[in-house]
Amino acid sequence: MESTLDYKEPLNRFLAEVERRAFQMAKFATRNRDEALDLVQETMFQFVRRYSNRPREEWNVLFYRILRSRITDWHRRSSVRRRVLAWLGRPEEENQEDPLQVLPDTQNPNPSDHALRQEERGVLDRAIWALPLRQQQAFLLRAWEGMDLRQTAFVMGCSEGSVKTHYSRAVHTLRGFLKEQYP
Amino acid sequence: MNTKDPEELLLERAKDLLDRGVENLGPRTERRLEDIRFRALSAGEEKRPGFFSFRRWVMVGGFAAATAAAVALFFWMSPSPQPLPTGHVEDLEIITAKERLDFYQNIDFYRWLETNGNGIRTNEKAS
Numbered sequence: 001m002e003s004t005l006d007y008k009e010p011l012n013r014f015l016a017e018v019e020r021r022a023f024q025m026a027k028f029a030t031r032n033r034d035e036a037l038d039l040v041q042e043t044m045f046q047f048v049r050r051y052s053n054r055p056r057e058e059w060n061v062l063f064y065r066i067l068r069s070r071i072t073d074w075h076r077r078s079s080v081r082r083r084v085l086a087w088l089g090r091p092e093e094e095n096q097e098d099p100l101q102v103l104p105d106t107q108n109p110n111p112s113d114h115a116l117r118q119e120e121r122g123v124l125d126r127a128i129w130a131l132p133l134r135q136q137q138a139f140l141l142r143a144w145e146g147m148d149l150r151q152t153a154f155v156m157g158c159s160e161g162s163v164k165t166h167y168s169r170a171v172h173t174l175r176g177f178l179k180e181q182y183p
Numbered sequence: 184m185n186t187k188d189p190e191e192l193l194l195e196r197a198k199d200l201l202d203r204g205v206e207n208l209g210p211r212t213e214r215r216l217e218d219i220r221f222r223a224l225s226a227g228e229e230k231r232p233g234f235f236s237f238r239r240w241v242m243v244g245g246f247a248a249a250t251a252a253a254v255a256l257f258f259w260m261s262p263s264p265q266p267l268p269t270g271h272v273e274d275l276e277i278i279t280a281k282e283r284l285d286f287y288q289n290i291d292f293y294r295w296l297e298t299n300g301n302g303i304r305t306n307e308k309a310s
Contacts, residue, residue: 011227012224016220019216020216021205023208023212024205033212041222045223045226048223048224120196121204124197124200143194143198171194175193178197
């Protein structure tokens with residue numbers, strides 16, 4: 001019983017720590033809340049089943065590697081579905097933005113500051129959405145997750161040189177989008 | 184005065200906004216994430232048997248029994264050892280005898296000569 005708790009507690013803490021960022025990353029890639037939640041679910045199940053016995057230091061990169069792989073699979077499936085729908089002559093369903101995302105945050109004490117930040121966040125979200133998938137992943141893993149080149153290359157399954165290229169292109173594009181905020 | 188590099192500034196701000204963006208995902212999403220986490224942990228626990236668990240020992244015991252049965256069956260089904268084929272030993276002697284190889288190559292001719300040679304000689308005498 002003790003061994004189960006020993007194994008479960010750190011894992012629970014780790015998953016609680018990464019689940020929100022993982023969800024947001026999946027949502028940037030899919031632009032759909034439910035699809036993003038499904039991807040997080042698949043990732044968590046696979047991670048716990050396969051890698052929970054690995055050393056704690058490896059968990060972060062392994063978790064994001066699974067997530068990245070799930071996102072890539074999702075994109076491949078979506079691409080096939082789009083082609084089939086186009087062939088059948090049916091219009092593709094547009095991904096809807098999460099309505100909960102735009103709900104006001106009642107916990108914020110300063111509404112005007114909050115509105116500004118919401119607006120700024122909206123601009124950033126749209127800018128990240130507009131990035132190609134690989135650039136998006138390189139940017140989020142490096143700038144948000146704080147991974148180094150080697151870790152990012154492992155997660156993305158490519159060379160460090162490719163990571164550098166994707167990341168610098170992403171930063172360049174984002175700067176273009178956000179030049180009003182960051183001249 | 185801000186001496187920070189504009190790129191550094193952008194990255195810091197972006198990180199801050201992204202962090203704030205996940206602070207409040209909404210009750211429905213947060214509940215769902217929590218539910219996913221608990222289910223993943225439970226599934227992992229079911230899959231992870233302890234060292235002394237009954238299931239593990241049943242699996243190990245079953246595997247050992249199946250291996251023993253396979254080995255026994257193999258020995259039981261395999262044919263008994265046969266004596267060495269003697270004919271092959273004679274062939275080996277012929278192959279290894281270098282100096283007499285031409286003799287063995289022409290042996291059919293000698294056999295024919297022996298059989299038909301007498302007849303030829305008889306015919307010669309008669310003529």
